[in-house]
Amino acid sequence: MDELFTTATIVGILSSAVRLATPYLYAAIGETLAQRSGVLNLGVDGIMLMGAFSAFYVVYNTENLLTGLLAAAGVGLLMGLLMAVASVTMKAEQGISGIGLYLFGLGLSSLLFRIMLGTVESVDGFPRLNIPLLSDIPLLGEIFFNHSILVYGAFLLVPLTAFLLNRTTWGLNIRAVGNNPQAADALGVNVQAIRYATVCAGGMLAGIGGAALSISALNIFQENLTNGLGFIAVALVYFGGWRPVGVLLGVLLFSFVNSLQLWLQVIGIDIPSDIAVMLPYILTIIVVSIPFRRGSEPAALTRPFSRGA
Amino acid sequence: MKRLLVRLMVLALLLPALIACGGTPATPPAAAPAAEEAPAEEAPAAEEAAPAASGEPFRVAVVMPSSTTDLAWSQAMYDALRAIQEEMGGEAAMEISFSESMFNVTDAAAALRDYATDGNNLVIAHGTQYGTSLFEVARDFPETSFAWGTAIDTGEAEGLTNIFAYNAKAAEGGYINGVIAALLSQDDVIGIIGPVEAGDAKDYIDGFENGVLATKPDASVQKTYTGSFGDTALAAEAANVQIEAGADVLTGSAQQVVGAIGVAQENNVLWLGTQSSQASLAPELVVATQLYDWSGVVGDMIGKIQSGELGGTAYELTLENGGLKIEFNTEYDLPAEVQTAAEEAIQAVQSGEIDPLAGS
């Protein structure tokens, strides 16, 4: 047990938590945007898979990481657009259309993988990028400033999104559309356009989240690479009370416990591995049950909008 | 109620598009090139498995839990079937049908039953979890031959005579990989990334640990289980954790490990593989892979079936019978003394001098 409390182990746990958090963070922040405007997108996992595949395929062929990232963002945006058409214009039941989108993304990414690659290959992804000066800070430098650029991007996204939602007119409109679309409409806000924008932006971020797996964390693509990660991301949005900073805390907590259980096993603390894997789930339930804050659930979440309805 | 009806009608209209009928099971299109090349020579494995005298192709169907491209469990079986097909003379002599990603056991049971109904000569249930369903189907189709793996039970106790069982002694190759890992490790810290602490994976890992400790008793073996077969991201992070905790040689099993291999490559850490060849993924770091070669076993089954024996044999892949092979990656420059030690260990395991699972 002593081994757990050495500096090296603690730094290791925290630094791997930061890495694990990255894809969740992209997906969950994107989902926060969509949900704040009143659209529940359950298809995040499918979008991530498509993003992961596109990024990987482009990098595999062009060896250009930036193009790969753009491809992931573009494909994510298109998947978001599909979701928006179904759930905003066609007013489909959001829970089901999200599952449909998930299945579509899961199947299509595997199919394209089958046709275009055929077998698991690897690429050189984003390298670790030590930020000068900051990475020299003892401990903190190792934990926070010794990662690939996509990791930094994910964490930068949190204050940016918080600023967008709370301090700009756009943010005000998004929140208005999510809370009371009728009133927003009466005030001249284009409800449908706002929802299209947030769902597409959310799709784009989910696509980048997939790229964070396939060309940064893992540097490979495999069928069903995300293994349900996107669903956890959606759950973490609820956990974070629809606030970017809350979502960040939720993501960090979940990844922290996940990396803690890996470390517990490596150090050889003798608990059955199944029980160790359970830890993140149990802890999330406990934390979410502590009634210290109420989230600001968008009142119109999952409700399609039609004028005069 | 009306909206509901309309919706269901739309669904019903769409169904035929999906449920396309097909009376004859088609062969995989990818098999075409194999058919064009006449086999130059018959490999020993398929010697008994010559095409049936009637001219009818021998039909094999297989149900697998993951995809045929998983670089692990399912791919090992799929590649073996392809190899046999080529040896037998392409798809004119042998037809392969497969159902992949059958993680849902109920679906697998339905697939097994359909394959038997379709008149396949050999129906393979390539997953331990399919056993119960297989026994039930086998009872209903006494004329069809079935195979189940990995398992050692052919159902004889229950009066079944049409089931072959096959098993891989994964611990043997695990032991050899462990010996290699111990010799290559500079810091004597070796990491293992497993899926769930059970079955084939546990055998491999136990053998591996024994191999390491027999070579370097003071070495430290760090084990992590991710709790899933397909959680590639968590397996990758497990590799990161292993490396940060000092491991300089890694191994792992199940289809999730491709994530870990990517991380090993990024950190220049050596990797030892199992099930299917993983050298293509990181040519400079995959030292050796324990290969499962099912072609001998399946070829032998086909021979038995053609001579009228529908089951009852339990096969085992071992280093001794060549079903397990240690494939050294030619692109990795393995020191000669390590290679020698590994080969000695292989001989010792083959002769039974070493029990890879001793004490566990």
Added chain:
Amino acid sequence: MGGFGSVSGITQTLAKATPLLLVGLGIAIAFRASMINIGGEGQIMAGAMASTMCALALRDLPGIVLLPLSALAGTLAGGFWAFIPGILKARLGANEILTTVMMNGIALQLTNFLLRGPMLDPAQIAAGTNIPQSEALPMHVWLPRLVPRTLFHAGFIVAIVLAVGVYILLWHTTLGYRIRAVGQNRFASRYAGIPVPQYMTLSMTLSGCFCGLAGAFEIMGVHRRVVEGFSGGYGFSGIVVALFGYLHPLGIIPASVLFGGLLVGADRMQRAVQVPSSLIIALNGLIVLFVVSSRVWVEYRNNRRAAQQASQDTNDDTAAPLPTRPTPEQERA
């Protein structure tokens, strides 16, 4: 050869519809009270494990007692697995989407743990193979197969009866009325004197009971022992079925059969023309998207027809406005 085209296809479809129907009913009960139960998967596992334990521990009891008892054990275990998120939501405001997803993860790991250790088949230990599966259930708790040599078992009939039962419960009893009232407006219900937290917990627990029973039936009717991967995503596809069926017990019956047929047909197509399973999954996704999106078109057409006929001022019955059944999400607002 499709999901409906032959005896084997139809029985496979109905075998698949059984758990989908039970889970769909459970999901509907929770959704009616505005509780979103994503935890069907975990509740199925809890139910399967409990019924197996019960059947194995009390195997000396006669079938007529043991069979219902095992099913009951599964039902209660599923209910308990849902009770936890239910009470956490009702008393502490813990978001049930999150907690039910997490309970799924816990159930999966617990199942893994039990199958490897305490519940591992003694025959596996004796043979040294340690395949993670439980001992086979004694034959007298097997649910009878309705068509021999298929997987279609008597659980389907029970599920149909229960669907009618849920309909009566929700629309013809005080209990059901209150569940729906809580779902429609929590605050109004509280003023009306309904103990809202109790009803939220209750609806979630009932929902779990149905999922648990689905798990018990999968074991007693199909697998006859717990094996890895037996639950196969019914907890999730059940949600789609419930929503396709408009959260109405009598709508869920055809929805479950159709959806079961869709899944079976997809699998059979994979075998028949040997297309990769991923193509089928992608097509399934598109179909779900398409069907769920077609609703606005249907509504638009209906509205226009209603408007036309209204303007003609006829007394035609068909001009009557469609009964609108808002989804609970809409009701909640």
